[in-house]
Each structure stands twice: as structure tokens, then as C-alpha cells.
Amino acid sequence: MRERYASGITDDTAEKMVDLLNSNLANLIDLSMDSKQCHWNLQGTGFIGVHQLLDDTYERLTEAYDTVAERIVILGGKANGISKRVVEDSVLETYPTDITEVDQHVRELTNRYKKIAEELRKAIDTAGEAGDEDTADLFTEVSRIIDKDAWFIGANAPKK
Template identity: 90%
Template sequence: MRERYASGIDDATAQKMTDLLNANLANLIDLSMDSKQCHWNLQGTGFIGVHQLLDDTYDRLTEAFDTVAERIVILGGKANGISKRVVEDSILETYPTDITEVDQHVRELTNRYKTIAASLREAIDTAGEAGDEDTADLLTEVSRTIDKDAWFIGANAPKK
């Protein structure tokens, strides 16, 4: 580990938080790429509204994973967001390439947001139990953003 800029955190905790954050970094980068896959390929009723919404949600995802990466460095670690690492470490399955309809993409992407939200909540608990409240707080803020965007995207699904 390199120099840590966060005081009061021991080496073992810093390493544990770096690993935890890198796992979430992979998930967030993967989710951002899934949102672009959706953005580029959706068609049908409601297309333009969802298409524009996904530009905004993508921007929030990139801000979130940038903040996570910066926290890793603050803790003395190395952020690992290279594509091969993301593929290996993300909990998400490969985004389906055989769907085109807005409602299909909305359901798929909303479920992915919910999966990442659940993973973030587990990470929040882990960081809190480790005594790193700053990391827990950062992950809480990311979780709020993910929850809100899941709601924004999911609100475009047809009612049953």
C-alpha cells in the first residue's frame, strides 16, 4: 500500500476498505456500461424520454465511481477500473444484446440498479463495522443516488 491520506485508519482496515471499494468500483463501472448499452439500443414508445434520462443517470454513475476511486487512493490503495478487471469482478451478468424495446430495457436496467443497490448496502454495513465511517458515508451517498435513479428509470416501465 502507498501513503494513506486518511488519518486514524490502520493498515488492515485501509486494505479491507480498498478491496471493498474496488469491488464496488467494478460494479459501478459495469452498471454504467450497461446503461450505455441500453441507451444506444432501445427503441419504441417512450424512447426519447428514456434515452435522455440515461444520459443523466450515466453522468451520476461516472461521478459515483470517480468518487469511489478517489477514496481508494486516499486510503493508500490503487483504484482498479480496467476493463478486464471490471469483467472479472462485477457481480452483474452480461447485459442482454437481443432486446430492443424500451420496456425490456427499462426492466433489465432497473433490476441491475437494484442489484447494485443491495450490494452497496452490504458494503455500507461492512465499512461501518470496520470503523471507517467516511467510507460508509461515501457508499451511503452512492446508494441514495442508485436508488433514486432506479426509481427514475423504473417509472418508465408499463404498469401491469
């Protein structure tokens, strides 16, 4: 590990948090790429509204994973955001490339947001139990963003 800029936590805790942060970094980068896949390929009723919404959600995702990566460095680690690591470490399955309709993409992307929200909640608990409240707070902040964007995206799904 490199020099740490966060004090008040042990080296062991810092290392555990770096691993936890890196796994969530992979998830967030993967989700951002999935949102772009959706953005580029959706068609049908409601296209323009969802297309524009995904520009906004992508921007929030990139800000979120940038903050996660910065926390990794603050804790003395190295952020691993290279594509091979993202593929290896993300909890998400490969985004389907055979869908085009807005409602299909909205359902798929909303489910992916919910999966990442679930992982973030686990990370909040893990960081809190480890005594790193700053990292837990960061995960809480990101979780709020993911929940809100899941709602924004999911609200575009046709009612059953």
C-alpha cells in the same frame, strides 16, 4: 499500499476498505456500461424520454465511481477500473444484447440498479463495522443516487 491520506484507521482496515471499494468500483463501472448499452439500443414508445434520462443517470454514475476511485487512492490503494478487472469483479451478468424495446431495457436496467443497491448496502454495513465511517458514508451517498435513478428508470416501465 502507497501513502495514505486518511488518518484514524489502521493499515489493515485501509486494505480491507480498498478491496471493498474496488469491488464496488467494478460494479458501478459495469452498471454505467450497461446503461450505455441500453441508451444506444432501445427503441419504441417512450424512447426519447428514457434515452435522455440515461444520459443523466450515466453522468451521475461516472461521478459516483470517480468518487469511489478517489477514496481508494486516499486510503493508499490503487483503483482498478480496467475493463478486464471490471468483467472479473462485477456481480452483474452480461447485459443482454437481444432486447430492443424500451420496456425490456427499462426492466433489465432497473433490476441491475437494484442489484448494485443491494451490494452497496452490504458495503455500508461492512465499512461501518470496520470503523471506517467515511467510506460507509461514501457508500451511503452512492446508494442514494442508485436508488433514485432506479426509481427514475423504473417509473418508465409499463404498469402491469
